[in-house]
Amino acid sequence: MKKYIIGNWKMNLNVHESSLFAAKLAQSLPIKRGVETVICPSFLSLQPVSLQINHRQMKLGAQNCYWRDEGAFTGEISAAQLRGLAQYVIVGHSERRDVFNEDDRDIRFKVQAALRNYIRPILCVGETEMERNDGDTEHVLCDQVASGLMNVGSDQLDQVLIAYEPVWAIGSSAPASNDDIAAAVKVVRTQVEHMFGKTASETVPILYGGSSNLENGREILSITGVDGLLVGRASLIAPEFVGLVNAAAEISREEK
Numbered sequence: 124m125k126k127y128i129i130g131n132w133k134m135n136l137n138v139h140e141s142s143l144f145a146a147k148l149a150q151s152l153p154i155k156r157g158v159e160t161v162i163c164p165s166f167l168s169l170q171p172v173s174l175q176i177n178h179r180q181m182k183l184g185a186q187n188c189y190w191r192d193e194g195a196f197t198g199e200i201s202a203a204q205l206r207g208l209a210q211y212v213i214v215g216h217s218e219r220r221d222v223f224n225e226d227d228r229d230i231r232f233k234v235q236a237a238l239r240n241y242i243r244p245i246l247c248v249g250e251t252e253m254e255r256n257d258g259d260t261e262h263v264l265c266d267q268v269a270s271g272l273m274n275v276g277s278d279q280l281d282q283v284l285i286a287y288e289p290v291w292a293i294g295s296s297a298p299a300s301n302d303d304i305a306a307a308v309k310v311v312r313t314q315v316e317h318m319f320g321k322t323a324s325e326t327v328p329i330l331y332g333g334s335s336n337l338e339n340g341r342e343i344l345s346i347t348g349v350d351g352l353l354v355g356r357a358s359l360i361a362p363e364f365v366g367l368v369n370a371a372a373e374i375s376r377e378e379k
């Protein structure tokens with residue numbers, strides 16, 4: 124199975140710094156068949172970075188999009204505007220849900236906007252610490268997947284990626300345990316199976332995100348059902364990010 128290593132740069136690096144960092148990555152990122160490497164700079168940096176990178180070496184993702192294609196929506200950037208520039212877009216990141224009050228409806232519409240503009244949505248799902256302590260993890264994951272993928276056609280699902288990102292593990296000191304990740308990924312696949320059938324549930328790429336780095340990434344990538352990593356902080360450290368891509372390439376080779 125193909126592996127995905129996706130770097131979410133969040134609100135870091137200005138345009139100049141983004142270009143420098145992309146150039147630094149380009150010096151050592153391998154081009155491997157079994158791995159799709161994606162960087163997600165800020166909206167401002169997408170265009171200049173797009174012009175400088177080798178698109179066989181890395182693809183571009185946006186960190187968000189608005190779901191209407193055009194109109195009087197001051198300050199927003201639509202998936203239609205990103206079309207042709209970004210190949211991926213992160214949708215429903217917990218920081219969007221929490222800080223910007225995005226709800227399931229916004230997220231669902233964004234998934235659809237991405238798909239109709241030929242951009243692959245990376246649908247983020249995950250429970251908060253409180254939901255976890257209340258034993259609600261399974262329920263939350265099923266709800267978020269069901270809602271996010273509602274109205275997605277079965278002929279479109281092969282364009283969708285899902286990232287399991289437990290909110291309590293993002294930006295923290297450690298990732299979720301291997302057992303927790305494996306269990307959550309199983310719940311997500313089962314929900315996809317209910318909606319789209321067995322084959323779809325086995326092939327939809329599911330990534331893990333939350334405090335992954337070079338030290339723990341290889342082990343996480345080896346968990347059954349995990350097809351890649353959505354990486355925050357470690358994606359801004361070139362040797363860490365490149366190391367994760369190399370680890371993913373090795374694991375993809377071993378799985379063949």
Ligand code: PEP
Nearest residue numbers: 293294332333334355356
């Ligand atoms: C994220 O915000 O998606 C993320 C995974 O961040 P970090 O790797 O820094 O925990």
